[in-house]
């Protein structure tokens with residue numbers, strides 16, 4: 001196998017590709033993203049970096065796409081049906097993502113015990129109805145299915161073989177949150193066809209170019225998974241853009257500290273946070289348009305400040321964004337932008353200088369100041385707004401709840417020691433940001449294609465949850481659909497060992513090629529189960545993951 | 557989904573604290589509740605927000621308690637965090653960040669009295685009282701009603717507010733003749749200066765939804781209306797549940813949610829409740845939904861059967877009978893307040909207080925100055941294994957004469973007689989503790 005890596009990130013404005021060879025960016029390409037023909041954008045960028053490369057030298061190709069993001073955010077994904085078994089509790093129809101839903105019999109409690117059985121006849125009649133509505137993809141989600149998947153699996157079985165794809169709730173995440181599980185399961189079903197069609201096409205084109213290197217897809221949590229495996233987890237590939245940038249920073253600006261990563265783009269600035277060099281994750285999952293999901297993702301806050309944000313004067317004050325009316329005036333846009341201000345200040349020599357000056361002059365006249373001063377004011381305001389947003393993000397992270405005395409006393413507080421800035425305007429805003437933050441700022445090399453680099457070098461990651469109930473003598477791992485009996489003297493140590501075994505297998509299946517997989521425990525708790533003042537068992541809860549990070553091969 | 561009331565939730569399950577590994581008050585008490593709250597996605601509902609607990613400090617405790625030998629010795633970090641959780645809930649409500657808040661914290665506190673020599677009924681310090689006095693200290697004078705819906709009589713909270721006419725304490729609980737702590741009878745109506753601001757509703761064993769809702773509508777709500785509180789606090793114990801292992805009542809998640817929606821508390825603080833798998837997950841979800849003004853009609857225990865747990869007709873009749881009696885005594889009590897004032901300068905009560913959790917016995921003599929202008933200065937003499945102490949308590953907003961009297965009495969105390977002497981001067985928010993010279 002070869003040693004070269006290609007990373008490819010489809011962004012809102014541009015599609016970036018990077019060819020990485022022996023830890024160096026050997027070639028990169030930037031093409032405009034054409035939403036009507038994403039396939040051509042992707043293949044166009046790919047062909048540019050493949051120019052002159054012997055495809056036998058490729059070790060892997062990693063795609064980060066926003067393929068389904070826009071349709072999901074706008075609520076225009078393919079229709080899919082959803083079968084829900086909720087049992088008592090909140091009315092599940094409060095959270096529904098689709099009109100094609102069926103609330104069916106069946107209930108599981110918090111320890112995975114059956115409250116009410118399902119009725120297979122009911123499911124079979126629903127299957128007929130879904131067929132009559134010409135829906136081919138559907139999801140099955142049950143409350144507490146991560147504690148016991150039997151009902152979801154029985155429902156899937158009763159539905160029969162006639163559907164193209166059936167997503168089940170217990171495999172989307174080991175975390176508890178039934179409304180999010182319903183939605184994420186539904187998304188997996190609704191995106192399935194788009195995801196499959198696109199990557200089947202990419203797969204065919206690569207084959208026609210004689211490329212045999214394995215293909216990976218970047219997930220929103222900054223890890224990758226094999227193309228084939230991604231079919232069952234298509235929702236996890238939505239919104240991988242911020243993850244691509246953060247992983248790029250990890251590769252380009254090696255840092256072990258607490259740091260803030262700013263990806264300043266045309267429309268938005270994405271803020272991410274590193275603790276000890278490791279990116280922070282969203283506590284439960286990302287929110288996408290109307291949907292709160294269980295899609296594991298790097299923590300990233302997107303704010304409406306970018307190079308193309310509209311600049312206005314409101315009550316004598318400069319405001320930036322949050323909207324974008326088009327490109328900067330220097331590039332024929334309708335409204336003055338921070339990019340125009342940079343052109344006026346002579347920081348960049350791009351586009352039509354006169355148009356930029358004309359735009360900023362309009363604002364300078366309202367402010368009754370010189371045009372150069374107005375330009376400086378705009379850049380300063382842009383930077384100050386970013387700083388305020390970053391401070392708000394840090395405050396929010398530091399006020400997250402804790403559940404044990406130990407955590408409270410430990411009181412880990414994030415205090416960033418470094419700001420790492422990437423994206424087009426990075427070098428021009430860095431000096432002013434440095435002054436405002438009073439913290440070291442870095443603009444890494446290849447700051448404008450960090451996202452593509454990030455996709456290329458991200459590690460294959462995955463995680464598992466293990467619940468052991470020694471009173472009921474069961475062990476259960478929802479992600480791996482593994483349910484087995486254990487003896488009543490099963491210990492936490494045993495559970496951790498099993499968790500790492502299952503995690504290793506799963507990581508291999510997802511495409512991990514490293515010899516030694518870097519794993520860690522995320523949670524390990526053990527509680528007594530007490531009946532009438534006597535301990536009758538233990539409730540052990542383990543979460544383990546492949547440490548997110550960049551592949552060691554990058555530095556090889 | 558959006559809540560009708562903006563609600564704050566402090567969730568501090570203290571997964572690493574227990575009285576002992578198999579004690580009802582142990583690590584996983586809120587584990588299954590947390591599972592249920594997470595799985596139902598309650599924190600994703602627009603308008604329900606999670607608040608981080610803060611840590612109470614010892615001055616918050618000294619404002620309420622006389623700790624023997626001192627606050628640092630009778631509490632652990634978990635108590636400061638539990639009280640801090642209640643304080644975080646209160647601050648969010650008082651600053652209008654939320655309309656109401658629920659502090660799902662442990663350990664509990666409603667058996668902790670003014671003097672603390674150790675733990676009673678799993679409680680060391682009183683979370684609600686610490687929170688209420690924090691509110692008054694930070695946000696000014698408030699009329700506060702505390703409604704204790706734990707199955708056990710809230711004897712600690714009753715003791716702390718026994719003499720306070722600005723704090724209405726109502727406890728409904730299983731009859732003290734059949735359950736710990738064996739107090740909370742109808743004639744317990746408050747001290748000399750605060751007659752009628754303590755109300756006890758002892759319910760017979762096996763009281764079900766019908767009985768609880770009856771006393772809520774017929775006793776609690778009318779008395780609350782008469783008292784006109786600025787704030788309603790609910791000591792939200794959940795051991796009236798039919799599945800609770802240490803009590804004998806027949807209440808349910810539906811019942812608790814209904815009661816909460818009638819009471820409309822500004823702040824609820826968790827107290828007891830030890831059916832950690834079969835009751836707490838459902839009761840807590842019900843209370844949260846009711847506080848947020850959302851429908852709780854589908855929140856039911858898996859084995860919920862209202863017919864099976866329904867109280868007998870005899871119980872219904874008995875509850876109606878005691879309700880009449882309580883309302884009648886409440887009316888009389890307000891008149892009796894005046895009578896005492898004309899007859900005496902001070903009133904004394906002597907008690908023996910047993911700290912069951914720590915096996916400590918305290919002999920306490922309490923003397924209160926009769927006053928019609930303020931709550932009256934209190935002098936407490938207490939002896940136990942933990943020491944012999946004397947404490948002078950000058951209440952909030954004390955009148956000039958009670959303030960002067962309190963400070964003079966503290967100055968005159970014979971330091972040689974006691975291991976420690978205390979001055980709790982609420983007027984100056986000044987707390988002094990002196991050891992034997």
Ligand SMILES: [Zn+2]
Nearest residue numbers: 706707708828
């Ligand atoms: Zn109790």
Ligand SMILES: [Zn+2]
Nearest residue numbers: 927930955958
């Ligand atoms: Zn007075």
